[in-house]
Ligand SMILES: [Ca+2]
Ligand SMILES: [Ca+2]
């Protein structure tokens with residue numbers, strides 16, 4: 001079992017990255033306050049948090065063109081007769097305060113029944129789903145008055161888009177909670193949507209082939225991901241839906257945010273207290289907060305930007321021949337499925353392609369991104385679990401001695417900004433180089449297992465940093481059931497149990513079961529309050 005002596009760890013890292021000099025400075029007062037990195041995160045540019053709340057919840061920058069006309073989500077909802085109960089099973093959440101009072105009352109009455117079609121007709125009727133969407137009450141699914149007639153009616157040409165909240169908000173469950181699924185209650189922005197089945201939701205669209213760049217594909221005759229076979233431009237709607245709907249390929253609570261043709265969904269993360277979270281993304285690919293929002297809006301929430309000349313240049317820069325093949329296949333699908341008028345997202349163009357600030361050469365309105373930054377900084381983390389104080393104290397002591405070569409004890413200060421090299425967090429990391437790229441980009445490479453899959457193409461080399469893992473905020477852990485960014489470990493006890501083996505990713509264990517239990521309680525109790 002690898003034992004991390006702070007010094008040894010820093011030495012091995014130093015060989016790789018001079019940036020670590022700051023965090024491994026021997027003058028660090030790590031032992032005193034448990035803060036290991038003095039490297040300050042980039043200051044966050046901030047606008048107006050109240051305006052940012054609206055952006056966070058409802059801004060789409062026109063991506064309803066993609067979700068309604070290209071992926072055809074509403075058409076799929078109608079075709080599959082997705083009832084409100086089905087929507088909750090997919091993990092969608094409903095903001096009760098957005099519902100018209102009469103509907104709110106009727107649904108409350110039905111929720112008190114056995115939910116059978118006889119006793120709960122509205123909850124078993126797709127027409128109610130449409131009503132709830134039109135009321136803008138499904139968190140993250142944004143209905144727009146696209147035909148500008150002053151009301152929202154999907155049957156009359158109004159459209160729905162997607163906002164950040166679909167993955168980065170929940171409810172307080174005050175009205176209803178479907179265990180393992182969605183909930184109904186007051187909106188809570190910030191916590192990750194851990195029970196959202198994003199794969200299944202994408203499959204619900206009538207033209208799921210439109211999210212081709214985010215699927216597990218066969219490129220250059222090869223495929224990487226959890227499915228045995230990759231999808232191709234010839235794969236039909238049913239085949240794409242089967243991939244997306246299979247939680248063994250696309251786990252619940254994850255989203256495949258890398259448009260690289262690899263099947264590498266990663267766990268949704270919280271967006272509260274983003275002043276503590278830099279660098280952003282599990283590969284630490286973003287140092288600047290607004291850049292990840294821009295990337296999300298300009299490519300993940302409207303993938304059709306990838307077949308613009310700039311998008312194609314970006315794919316080629318990132319993926320070489322595989323990127324060119326991906327773009328060609330995607331263009332073929334868009335033509336075949338009669339998707340026109342793309343890209344849909346409203347953004348300025350002419351920015352440098354491949355720059356972290358404008359990957360596909362586009363930028364959405366910066367004022368809105370900075371407003372949203374302010375909101376994501378202002379959102380507070382939930383309180384930690386109430387646990388036995390003596391046990392948590394023992395856990396804290398063990399954590400302070402064993403885990404602070406990387407993590408802070410105090411979660412009210414920014415996480416250390418270092419990236420932990422893949423070989424340091426995953427002893428079995430043995431990447432095979434698949435393609436070389438122009439500096440500063442690292443080579444495209446893949447190691448057996450899923451732990452490095454997010455980073456096959458995407459890593460922090462775009463900003464001159466190493467390939468590795470950013471440190472997560474150890475917050476809201478009590479609500480989590482799967483751990484590590486690839487969703488590979490079930491439960492905190494399992495994460496810390498040496499039974500996972502010395503070669504497993506994050507092999508930092510507490511062998512004694514009693515001490516492990518103390519550590520788990522300590523971790524579950526963490527919040528940004530006093531440092532326990
Ligand atoms: Ca579908
Ligand atoms: Ca991917």
Ligand SMILES: [Ca+2]
Pocket residue numbers: 446447448449450451452453
């Ligand atoms: Ca791998």
